[in-house]
Amino acid sequence: MQYNVPSMRIKIPTTKHREVLDxxxxxxxxxxxxxxxxxxxxxxxxxxTAAVTTADLDPGTDLxxxxxxxxxxxxxxYRHPHNPAHVGDHILSxxxxxxxxxxxxxxxxxxxxxxxxxxxELAGPREREMEVRFAS
Amino acid sequence: MQYNVPSMRIKIPTTKHREVLDxxxxxxxxxxxxxxxxxxxxxxxxxxTAAVTTADLDPGTDLxxxxxxxxxxxxxxYRHPHNPAHVGDHILSxxxxxxxxxxxxxxxxxxxxxxxxxxxELAGPREREMEVRFAS
Amino acid sequence: MQYNVPSMRIKIPTTKHREVLDxxxxxxxxxxxxxxxxxxxxxxxxxxTAAVTTADLDPGTDLxxxxxxxxxxxxxxYRHPHNPAHVGDHILSxxxxxxxxxxxxxxxxxxxxxxxxxxxELAGPREREMEVRFAS
Numbered sequence: 030m031q032y033n034v035p036s037m038r039i040k041i042p043t044t045k046h047r048e049v050l051d052x053x054x055x056x057x058x059x060x061x062x063x064x065x066x067x068x069x070x071x072x073x074x075x076x077x078t079a080a081v082t083t084a085d086l087d088p089g090t091d092l093x094x095x096x097x098x099x100x101x102x103x104x105x106x107y108r109h110p111h112n113p114a115h116v117g118d119h120i121l122s123x124x125x126x127x128x129x130x131x132x133x134x135x136x137x138x139x140x141x142x143x144x145x146x147x148x149x150e151l152a153g154p155r156e157r158e159m160e161v162r163f164a165s
Numbered sequence: 166m167q168y169n170v171p172s173m174r175i176k177i178p179t180t181k182h183r184e185v186l187d188x189x190x191x192x193x194x195x196x197x198x199x200x201x202x203x204x205x206x207x208x209x210x211x212x213x214t215a216a217v218t219t220a221d222l223d224p225g226t227d228l229x230x231x232x233x234x235x236x237x238x239x240x241x242x243y244r245h246p247h248n249p250a251h252v253g254d255h256i257l258s259x260x261x262x263x264x265x266x267x268x269x270x271x272x273x274x275x276x277x278x279x280x281x282x283x284x285x286e287l288a289g290p291r292e293r294e295m296e297v298r299f300a301s
Numbered sequence: 302m303q304y305n306v307p308s309m310r311i312k313i314p315t316t317k318h319r320e321v322l323d324x325x326x327x328x329x330x331x332x333x334x335x336x337x338x339x340x341x342x343x344x345x346x347x348x349x350t351a352a353v354t355t356a357d358l359d360p361g362t363d364l365x366x367x368x369x370x371x372x373x374x375x376x377x378x379y380r381h382p383h384n385p386a387h388v389g390d391h392i393l394s395x396x397x398x399x400x401x402x403x404x405x406x407x408x409x410x411x412x413x414x415x416x417x418x419x420x421x422e423l424a425g426p427r428e429r430e431m432e433v434r435f436a437s
Contacts, residue, residue, distance in 0.1 A: 036339070036404065036406060067172070069207055069298060069300070071341055071402055071404070073402065073403060073404050073411070074413075075411070075412065075413035075416060076413045076416065077355070077356065077357035077413060077415050077416050078357075082259045082260070082262060082263070083213070083258070083259060083263045083264075084213065084255065084258075084259045085213035085214075085251075085255040085258075087245055087246055087247050088244070088246055089243075089244025089245055089246060090244070090245045090252065090255060092244055093241070093243040093244050093245055093252045093255075093256070094255070094256055094259065096239070096241050096243070097238055097239055097241065097243075097252065097253070097256045098256070098260075100239030100241065101237055101238075101239060101373055102369055102373075103368070103369055103372030103373060105365070105368050105369065105372065107361075107365040107368070107369075108360070108361025108362070108364055108365050109359055109361055109362045109365055110359055110360055110361060111359050115357075116362065116365045116369065117369070119356065119357040119362060119365075119366070120365070120366055120369045120370070122355070122356075122357075123354045123355065123356045123366065123397065123419075124260065124354070124370075124396065124397055125259065125260055126262060126354060126398060126401075127354070127355045127401075127416070128355075128401050128402045128403065129262075129263075129264050130207050130209065130264045130266060130402060131209060131264065132172065132207070132209050132296045132298060134172060139209070139211070139296055140211065141210075141211035141212045141213060141294075143213050144211065144212065144213050144263070147259075158413075160404045160411055162341060162404060164300070164341070164436070203308070205343055205434060205436070218395045218396070218398060218399070219349070219394075219395065219399045219400075220349065220391065220394075220395045221349035221350075221387075221391040221394075223381055223382055223383050224380075224382055225379075225380025225381055225382060226380070226381045226388065226391060228380055229377070229379040229380050229381055229388045229391075229392070230391070230392055230395065232375070232377050232379070233374055233375055233377065233379075233388065233389070233392045234392070234396075236375030236377060237373055237374075237375060260396065261395065261396055262398060265398075265399075265400050266343055266345065266400045266402060267345060267400065268308065268343070268345050268432045268434060270308060275345070275347070275432055276347065277346075277347035277348045277349060277430075279349050280347060280348065280349050280399070283395075300436070
C-alpha cells in the first residue's frame with residue numbers, strides 16, 4: 030500500500046449561530062497549492078454540529094436553507110444531557126452528512142453551473158476543522 | 166501521483182417534475198465497458214436540484230419517496246430571487262446529497278438484495294449530468 | 302489499474318426496531334488487523350432500511366435521533382406493496398445515506414472529539430452487512 034498525498038487540515042472560522050459558508054475557492058486554492066490536477070477531493074468535517082454538502086447559493090438561498098433545516102426538526106422533549114437545545118444541531122449534522130467526495134478536473138473542483146461546496150454551521154460561531162484528501 | 170482511470174460523464178434524461186430513476190444498470194454497463202472489476206465507483210451529480218442515493222424500488226415506493234420528501238420541506242416565505250418555488254428542490258438536493266460511493270465486485274455494483282442506485286429528480290424534466298469515477 | 306486492499310464485509314447484529322449503534326471501535330479494530338495506517342475508510346451498508354453516518358452520542362442522544370428522524374416523516378397514505386409501514390424506514394435510509402468516507406490517521410479513524418461512526422437501524426432487529434474498503 031502506497032500513500033499518495035499528504036493529509037491536509039483546513040480551519041474555517043464561522044461568524045453566526047447557523048450559516049451556510051461557500052468553501053469552493055478555499056478548496057480550489059488548496060488543489061493549486063498541491064499542484065493536484067485530476068482525481069477526487071474527499072472532504073470530512075471533524076464535528077457533530079456542522080455538515081458539508083453542495084448547494085445553490087443564489088442570494089438569500091443560504092438563509093432559506095437554514096430556515097428550512099431548522100423547521101424540519103420536530104419539537105420534542107429531548108434527552109441530550111449537555112444541552113437539549115443542541116439536539117437539532119446534532120441531528121442535522123448526521124442527516125446532511127459530514128463527508129463529501131467531489132471530482133477534480135484541470136486542477137479545480139468539477140461542479141455544476143450553480144453548484145458550490147458548502148460548510149453548514151449549525152452551532153456557531155466557532156472555528157471548524159475539515160480534513161481534505163486529494164486522491165488520484 | 167498517478168491517474169488511474171479516465172473521467173466519465175453520463176447524461177440521464179428525466180421525464181417528470183419529480184421522480185426517482187434507477188441508474189444501476191447504466192453504471193454496471195459502464196463498469197463492463199471500462200473492463201473495471203474491483204474497487205469503488207464514485208458518483209457526483211452536477212446539479213443543485215437533483216440528488217443521488219440508494220433506495221428500495223418496490224412498485225410505488227418511488228412515488229412514496231417523492232411524496233415524503235415534498236412533505237418534509239416546511240412552508241415558509243423563502244427569499245430565493247430566481248424562483249422561490251425552487252427552494253424546496255435546492256434544499257432536498259443538499260440534504261439527500263450529490264455524491265455517493267459504491268463498491269464494485271466482479272465488475273458490478275455491490276448492492277443489497279433490494280438496493281438500487283437512484284438519481285432523484287427534483288425539478289425536471291431535464292437532461293442531468295453525472296460524473297462517474299472508478300477507482301481501484 | 303492496481304487493486305490495493307482486499308474487500309472486507311462485516312456483520313453487525315442489531316437488537317431493537319430502531320437504534321443508533323456506535324461502530325467506531327469495530328472499524329478501528331479492522332484497520333489494525335489489516336495493518337492499515339494512512340488513507341481513507343469507505344463504508345457502504347448493503348440495505349434499504351439502515352444507514353451510516355457520524356453522530357454525537359452523549360447519553361440519550363441516540364434516542365433523541367430516533368425520535369427526531371421518526372417525527373420528520375410525513376404521515377401519508379403510502380403505496381409500498383410489501384408493507385406500507387416500511388416506507389418511512391426506506392426514506393430515512395435514502396436520506397441519511399448508505400455510504401460514508403472517513404480519513405484514517407495513524408491506524409485509526411480521524412474523528413472530532415465527540416464524533417462517532419454510527420449504523421442507524423430503522424427496521425430491526427436484524428443482522429446488518431457493511432462493506433469496508435481501506436484505500437491509500
